Amino acid sequence: MLLRNAVLATLDPARVASGDLRVDGGSISDRAPGLAARDDEDVLDLEGALVLPGFVNAHTHLYSALARGMPGPKVPLRSFVEILERVWWRLDRALDEETLRLSALAGAIDAALSGVTLVVDHHASPSAIPGSLDTLQRAVEEVGLRSVLCYEVTDRNGPEGRDLGLEESRRFLASGPTSLTRGMVGAHASFTLSEETMERLGVLVEEADAPFHIHVAEDPADVEDCWHRYGVGLVERLGGHRLLRPSSLLAHGVHLEPAELEEAQDRGAWLIHNPRSNMNNDVGYAPTYAFRRAALGTDGMDGDVLAEARVAYLKLREAGRDDAVPAALRFMTGGHRLATETAWPPVAERRCLPPVAQ
Ligand SMILES: [Zn+2]
Numbered sequence: 001m002l003l004r005n006a007v008l009a010t011l012d013p014a015r016v017a018s019g020d021l022r023v024d025g026g027s028i029s030d031r032a033p034g035l036a037a038r039d040d041e042d043v044l045d046l047e048g049a050l051v052l053p054g055f056v057n058a059h060t061h062l063y064s065a066l067a068r069g070m071p072g073p074k075v076p077l078r079s080f081v082e083i084l085e086r087v088w089w090r091l092d093r094a095l096d097e098e099t100l101r102l103s104a105l106a107g108a109i110d111a112a113l114s115g116v117t118l119v120v121d122h123h124a125s126p127s128a129i130p131g132s133l134d135t136l137q138r139a140v141e142e143v144g145l146r147s148v149l150c151y152e153v154t155d156r157n158g159p160e161g162r163d164l165g166l167e168e169s170r171r172f173l174a175s176g177p178t179s180l181t182r183g184m185v186g187a188h189a190s191f192t193l194s195e196e197t198m199e200r201l202g203v204l205v206e207e208a209d210a211p212f213h214i215h216v217a218e219d220p221a222d223v224e225d226c227w228h229r230y231g232v233g234l235v236e237r238l239g240g241h242r243l244l245r246p247s248s249l250l251a252h253g254v255h256l257e258p259a260e261l262e263e264a265q266d267r268g269a270w271l272i273h274n275p276r277s278n279m280n281n282d283v284g285y286a287p288t289y290a291f292r293r294a295a296l297g298t299d300g301m302d303g304d305v306l307a308e309a310r311v312a313y314l315k316l317r318e319a320g321r322d323d324a325v326p327a328a329l330r331f332m333t334g335g336h337r338l339a340t341e342t343a344w345p346p347v348a349e350r351r352c353l354p355p356v357a358q
């Protein structure tokens with residue numbers, strides 16, 4: 001197919017140019033002004049429409065999509081842990097297969113309408129664990145999006161819930177990828193994970209050779225719990241269980257120390273920045289000056305990564321950063337780099353597009 005008269009925007013490098021685009025077998029094969037149509041080709045005149053790369057939402061929770069517009073608790077919530085206990089852990093426990101399916105459909109449609117083509121999801125439905133990742137997969141594939149899915153392993157629902165979470169992860173990874181969906185190993189956060197569970201997660205990650213996805217230092221409570229119970233920082237605890245490796249996704253990192261951020265990124269982990277969620281939960285502003293390997297997530301606020309990027313930019317400006325525009329753009333393109341590193345290595349020819357005329 002030949003797409004004519006487009007305004008072609010690329011993020012890396014950031015530029016905008018008029019031109020045509022040839023799509024061949026699902027890949028962009030040519031990009032230039034005034035491309036000649038081939039005999040066997042469908043031609044679509046875009047009349048100046050904007051064409052952008054698909055965005056990546058590197059950390060979200062499709063299970064919370066139906067919570068938009070839901071009234072909050074009547075009493076004020078005093079801490080991050082109270083927000084989890086009084087809102088999200090009540091909501092995820094109420095999900096059954098049908099509400100999960102509808103939630104995933106609503107979340108995936110919202111993502112698609114926001115220009116997102118890859119959703120990295122972190123799932124929890126403690127009352128409906130077995131098969132839940134298949135339900136998510138069917139819903140997201142029905143909308144036509146790519147996704148990387150994992151089940152959130154945790155000890156907060158007792159040993160039975162923990163074992164079901166590990167088994168769901170193992171089962172889904174063993175079922176193999178499809179053209180649109182990959183699996184990874186998920187875990188809630190250090191403060192709801194025992195040493196035994198962390199060790200079993202490390203074994204599963206190594207056996208499956210899968211990426212790992214966890215909340216890290218979203219709130220000071222996670223940091224304090226780790227020092228209090230284990231006498232080490234969060235990054236050291238993860239590393240001790242072989243969970244700090246290339247393609248590990250650490251969501252938030254708001255309260256990690258500079259040396260911990262360096263070590264995590266040097267070992268190949270990615271930091272996922274979720275500024276709107278951090279503002280909403282009043283957990284503080286992430287040390288983004290030290291985020292090198294980083295991408296954006298909406299953390300279930302909605303599916304709109306461009307809105308997340310705008311807030312990321314505003315927070316960078318508020319923090320006094322003169323380089324707020326390129327820094328926010330790097331978070332966006334970080335999602336693409338993360339995707340190619342962890343789940344979708346590019347086909348060789350996709351790397352060899354001709355440059356866009358200025
Ligand atoms: Zn999250």
